[in-house]
Amino acid sequence: MRERYEPSEIETKWQQRWTDAGAFAVGDAGDAPGREKFYLLEMLPYPSGRIHMGHVRNYAIGDVFARQLRMRGKTVLHPMGWDAFGMPAENAAIERKRHPMEWTYSNIAQMRAQLRQLGYSYDWTREIATCDASYYRHEQAMFLTMLERGLAYRKRAIANWCEQCQTVLANEQVEDGRCWRCGGAVVMKELLQWFIRTTAYAQELLDGHTKLDWPASVLTKQRNWIGRSEGAEVRFGFDRPVANESSFSVFTTRPDTLFGVTFVSIAAEHPLAHALAEGAENEAEVLAFIERIRVEHRTRRDEGDLEKEGIFTGRYAIHPLTGARVPIWIANFVLMDYGTGAVMAVPAHDERDFEFARKYALPLKVVIQPEGVADLDADALTEAFTGSGRLVGSGAHDGLPNDDAKSAITAELVAREAGRGTVSYRLRDWLVSRQRYWGCPIPVIHCAACGVVPVPASQLPVLLPEDVVITGEGGSPLARHASFVNTTCPTCGAAARRETDTFDTFVESSWYFERYTTPHEATRPVEPARARGWLPVDLYIGGEEHAVMHLIYARVWHYLMIDLGYLPADAPREPFARLLCQGMVCQEAFYGTDPANPAHRVWYYPEDIELRDGARFAKDTGWPLHSAGVVKMSKTKRNVVDPDEVVAKYGADAVRLFVLFAAPPPGQVDWSEEGLEGASRFLQRVWRIVRERREALVGARPFAGGPLDGAARDLRRAVHRTIDRVSRDLGERLQPNTAVAAMMELVNALSAFKPERDVDAAVMREGVDALLSLLSPFAPHVADELFEALGGEGSLLARGWPVVDPEALREDAIELPVQINGKIRGRVQVAPDADEATVLAAARAEANVAAHLEGRALKKVLYVPGRILTLVV
RNA sequence: GCGGAUGUGGCGGAAUUGGCAUACGCGCCAGACUAAGGAUCUGGUGGGGUAACUCCCGUGAAGGUUCAAGUCCUUUCGUCCGCACCA
Numbered sequence: 001m002r003e004r005y006e007p008s009e010i011e012t013k014w015q016q017r018w019t020d021a022g023a024f025a026v027g028d029a030g031d032a033p034g035r036e037k038f039y040l041l042e043m044l045p046y047p048s049g050r051i052h053m054g055h056v057r058n059y060a061i062g063d064v065f066a067r068q069l070r071m072r073g074k075t076v077l078h079p080m081g082w083d084a085f086g087m088p089a090e091n092a093a094i095e096r097k098r099h100p101m102e103w104t105y106s107n108i109a110q111m112r113a114q115l116r117q118l119g120y121s122y123d124w125t126r127e128i129a130t131c132d133a134s135y136y137r138h139e140q141a142m143f144l145t146m147l148e149r150g151l152a153y154r155k156r157a158i159a160n161w162c163e164q165c166q167t168v169l170a171n172e173q174v175e176d177g178r179c180w181r182c183g184g185a186v187v188m189k190e191l192l193q194w195f196i197r198t199t200a201y202a203q204e205l206l207d208g209h210t211k212l213d214w215p216a217s218v219l220t221k222q223r224n225w226i227g228r229s230e231g232a233e234v235r236f237g238f239d240r241p242v243a244n245e246s247s248f249s250v251f252t253t254r255p256d257t258l259f260g261v262t263f264v265s266i267a268a269e270h271p272l273a274h275a276l277a278e279g280a281e282n283e284a285e286v287l288a289f290i291e292r293i294r295v296e297h298r299t300r301r302d303e304g305d306l307e308k309e310g311i312f313t314g315r316y317a318i319h320p321l322t323g324a325r326v327p328i329w330i331a332n333f334v335l336m337d338y339g340t341g342a343v344m345a346v347p348a349h350d351e352r353d354f355e356f357a358r359k360y361a362l363p364l365k366v367v368i369q370p371e372g373v374a375d376l377d378a379d380a381l382t383e384a385f386t387g388s389g390r391l392v393g394s395g396a397h398d399g400l401p402n403d404d405a406k407s408a409i410t411a412e413l414v415a416r417e418a419g420r421g422t423v424s425y426r427l428r429d430w431l432v433s434r435q436r437y438w439g440c441p442i443p444v445i446h447c448a449a450c451g452v453v454p455v456p457a458s459q460l461p462v463l464l465p466e467d468v469v470i471t472g473e474g475g476s477p478l479a480r481h482a483s484f485v486n487t488t489c490p491t492c493g494a495a496a497r498r499e500t501d502t503f504d505t506f507v508e509s510s511w512y513f514e515r516y517t518t519p520h521e522a523t524r525p526v527e528p529a530r531a532r533g534w535l536p537v538d539l540y541i542g543g544e545e546h547a548v549m550h551l552i553y554a555r556v557w558h559y560l561m562i563d564l565g566y567l568p569a570d571a572p573r574e575p576f577a578r579l580l581c582q583g584m585v586c587q588e589a590f591y592g593t594d595p596a597n598p599a600h601r602v603w604y605y606p607e608d609i610e611l612r613d614g615a616r617f618a619k620d621t622g623w624p625l626h627s628a629g630v631v632k633m634s635k636t637k638r639n640v641v642d643p644d645e646v647v648a649k650y651g652a653d654a655v656r657l658f659v660l661f662a663a664p665p666p667g668q669v670d671w672s673e674e675g676l677e678g679a680s681r682f683l684q685r686v687w688r689i690v691r692e693r694r695e696a697l698v699g700a701r702p703f704a705g706g707p708l709d710g711a712a713r714d715l716r717r718a719v720h721r722t723i724d725r726v727s728r729d730l731g732e733r734l735q736p737n738t739a740v741a742a743m744m745e746l747v748n749a750l751s752a753f754k755p756e757r758d759v760d761a762a763v764m765r766e767g768v769d770a771l772l773s774l775l776s777p778f779a780p781h782v783a784d785e786l787f788e789a790l791g792g793e794g795s796l797l798a799r800g801w802p803v804v805d806p807e808a809l810r811e812d813a814i815e816l817p818v819q820i821n822g823k824i825r826g827r828v829q830v831a832p833d834a835d836e837a838t839v840l841a842a843a844r845a846e847a848n849v850a851a852h853l854e855g856r857a858l859k860k861v862l863y864v865p866g867r868i869l870t871l872v873v
Numbered sequence: 874g875c876g877g878a879u880g881u882g883g884c885g886g887a888a889u890u891g892g893c894a895u896a897c898g899c900g901c902c903a904g905a906c907u908a909a910g911g912a913u914c915u916g917g918u919g920g921g922g923u924a925a926c927u928c929c930c931g932u933g934a935a936g937g938u939u940c941a942a943g944u945c946c947u948u949u950c951g952u953c954c955g956c957a958c959c960a
Contacts (some may be wrong), residue, residue, distance in 0.1 A: 039879095043876055130878095202903075210933065215878090216877070216878075216880055217877050217954075217955080218877095219877095220877050220878090220955080221876090221877080221954090221955055221956080223876090224876065224877090224955075224956055225874090225956080227956095227959060229959070229960085231960080246947095250960080251959095251960065252960060253959090253960065254960075265960090276881045306958075309959080332958095333958045333960095334958085334960080335958080335959065335960090337959090338959045338960080339959075339960065342960095344960080345960090346960095350960070351874095351958085352958055353960085355958090383945095408935095423886090423960080424960090425959095426959055534886090544954085544955095547955080548887075548955085548956095661886095661887060661897080661898070662886085662898085662899095663885065663886070664886080666878095667886085668953095669885085670884085670885065672884090672885080672899070674898095674899055674900075675885075675898070675899055677899090678898055678899060679898085681898095682898085684913095688913095698948075725889095728889075732889095733889070735887095735889095737885095737886075737887085737897090738887065738888095738896085738897080738920090740898085741886090741887070741896065741897035742897080743897095744896095744898070745896075745897070748897095752915095803912065816893095817892085817927095818891045818894085819893085819940080819941070820940095821940075821941095822940065823927095823941095824893060824938095825927070826881055826927065827893085828928075848926090848927065856926095859940090860940060861893090861940095862940060862941080864892055866942095867892050867893090868893070868941085869942065870892080870893045870940050871940085872940045872941095
């Protein structure tokens with residue numbers, strides 16, 4: 001055995017042995033009777049080229065659980081794959097003249113090797129690359145089933161268009177008016193696009209939350225995104241028909257304020273907007289307004305506060321209950337894609353309507369009086385009254401509390417056939433088509449005679465052609481690829497055009513976890529019964545940035561797979577039972593500012609910075625540098641740490657241990673080389689304990705039980721306490737950081753322990769064996785190496801998880817704190833199960849306690865066995 | 874503006890059911906070993922007071938419940954994140 005712990009010498013050796021032994025390959029969930037299945041999944045990476053520290057952390061968290069669960073006897077599915085379609089591959093093609101396919105697969109090879117070097121325990125026999133036709137063909141088949149059932153459809157819509165990516169984006173993929181991937185400005189364009197009907201599942205997405213053990217923040221983000229509002233749809237009549245319509249609907253969450261309506265506002269995109277303007281005195285002006293708002297709408301609004309603007313159409317609506325004529329306005333703040341695109345305006349009780357009414361001198365009508373306030377005067381209002389109160393000026397409903405009036409007025413609307421109670425959602429259907437090359441082709445054909453024709457199942461997959469020229473200009477290369485585009489109609493045989501849009505890459509990531517369950521199934525996305533055995537994913541680990549993108553799409557796709565028969569009807573309805581969102585890996589970043597252009601920040605790598613008199617300067621330019629604080633590692637801020645470098649220097653085990661110890665999984669890890677050294681030091685201490693006491697340890701006979709005393713007893717208690725703590729920290733608590741702390745304490749105890757008798761060696765051996773087993777999910781290479789050095793056969797993986805001996809945990813005596821009036825006044829040694837009288841007597845005998853009790857009447861005694869004795873005087 | 878999370882030593886963090894605040898690590902200080910130490914080992918390390926002592930204070934701030942509060946309740950401030958004219 002080596003004097004010093006040299007990670008580089010042992011890590012490749014063990015990686016090879018695990019692979020050779022097929023240690024992580026798993027069959028079906030039910031293969032080992034009596035063993036429970038556990039599906040542990042981490043979000044699959046995009047093969048960008050090299051792994052970064054965020055990957056290292058995400059996968060270390062997953063691996064520590066996966067390895068521990070296997071040792072506990074579970075049948076563990078722990079797969080890995082590649083989210084391999086997407087824009088960066090096309091950019092690489094343009095910038096580096098490499099084919100996206102070649103670039104992607106070479107990145108995959110590189111990253112796979114990096115993941116192996118970190119010792120992650122994946123079942124590589126199930127590896128998936130989503131750009132492989134054997135994967136995406138099933139996606140095409142599922143899409144066609146959706147199309148057949150009306151769950152996918154094509155429509156002309158105003159969509160988010162990213163200029164830089166030259167493609168449309170789904171609502172979820174626009175952040176602050178910018179593209180989620182490239183940060184480029186997003187504009188609105190009216191285009192013919194493909195959608196998946198996620199809104200059909202809006203309510204189920206909400207209801208399913210009760211079944212999920214997910215972080216509150218993620219559930220809240222989803223809830224807000226789905227945006228359920230209860231209210232009423234109210235039909236207003238037109239004073240005279242508009243485009244053959246005699247009425248139109250508004251959506252409101254405040255039917256209680258219906259009698260306060262003084263005008264109606266509709267969106268510029270409303271289908272009746274043009275017809276309303278027709279024949280108006282100022283028709284041209286209204287039409288110009290409509291056109292202006294339609295164009296500037298979304299992008300300007302996302303920039304912040306947009307001033308409310310509107311124009312009177314010259315037309316009137318008829319109030320469904322009072323029959324009053326109220327003016328119809330077109331207003332820039334009314335959204336077409338929410339509710340009905342039209343709102344009833346109640347300026348006395350709605351802030352937006354109030355602002356609009358004041359600007360255009362429209363009347364207000366108070367219909368809710370707050371309790372205990374004299375008459376609210378509509379003219380004197382300085383802001384809308386949105387609180388609760390009793391109805392006034394509302395006909396038969398006067399005097400009702402406004403909460404009750406909601407249902408009362410809705411009931412009246414129903415009785416008069418002028419409306420109904422309804423629910424509105426903010427969630428929109430998922431726009432899945434993209435005008436990009438490197439994606440899964442949407443399997444339809446456009447025929448002049450037959451319209452949109454699905455590609456027949458026999459012709460699937462529609463392969464993405466490889467012989468394309470990618471220039472980044474002139475739209476999708478597919479549209480210019482004649483032999484791809486030109487085809488015949490499957491129905492009538494006439495010449496037809498193939499669809500050239502591809503799917504959003506979020507389509508691939510919406511079902512990859514289903515595919516992992518039966519990755520080699522040739523004719524179907526999954527083999528239903530075997531997939532059913534593995535599902536749901538018991539623990540899913542990944543970043544919170546996917547809270548409303550991936551995690552909504554994947555839930556919907558899972559519902560769809562069940563409802564379309566790809567999964568059994570009795571499959572768990574929710575795909576991810578438990579979710580763990582890991583935090584970022586951060587490091588301080590430094591920048592200088594160019595004197596010639598002070599707005600321009602230039603970021604510096606740590607090695608390009610020199611320290612003089614406690615201040616930082618750029619080595620090249622000499623500029624003084626400023627700290628941007630501890631921020632997420634990113635290439636642009638040049639505060640990244642390359643995993644390969646630190647693995648080469650400290651070993652994969654130390655790197656894994658550090659990222660697991662530095663913070664609990666949801667927290668942020670501040671990168672620190674000193675901290676990493678601390679982790680490495682810990683592993684060296686473990687190494688030293690084994691090396692220095694190897695002889696005694698190897699010669700020790702197994703601990704056979706029986707009474708112990710003194711230090712051996714204490715050590716054994718420490719060992720079994722550690723087993724208990726680590727087991728619980730890796731189990732229900734999902735806190736590897738505290739498990740590491742517990743192991744460090746055990747190592748401290750083992751270092752201090754001096755074996756003198758045979759029984760001491762036996763106890764020490766039991767402790768070291770337990771420590772190595774507990775450590776192996778964290779630092780698997782060094783744990784296996786030390787196990788072997790002590791004469792162990794094979795890997796610790798096969799050895800099982802240590803079991804707590806309750807006898808070892810038992811305390812002969814504990815130190816019990818004694819509190820008097822809430823303050824600790826002494827400690828007494830008592831048996832852990834001592835009764836109150838014994839403990840009280842012991843406390844009275846303690847000098848300091850006695851002094852505090854002197855001359856005072858004991859009023860109350862509270863004894864929490866094993867915890868504390870509290871006396872009140 | 875709305876919603877969520879969060880606030881504990883110099884730093885990362887621990888405290889599992891209301892029961893000994895600061896485990897574990899980093900950093901720092903002292904000592905040992907040494908020709909040497911940026912290696913290793915040992916000890917110390919919230920603040921204050923004292924001759925000494927389990928003497929006092931202390932979990933962003935203020936109040937409350939309780940024998941007992943980092944933990945529960947009310948109010949408030951700060952930070953981070955998400956959404957943002959959603960009718």
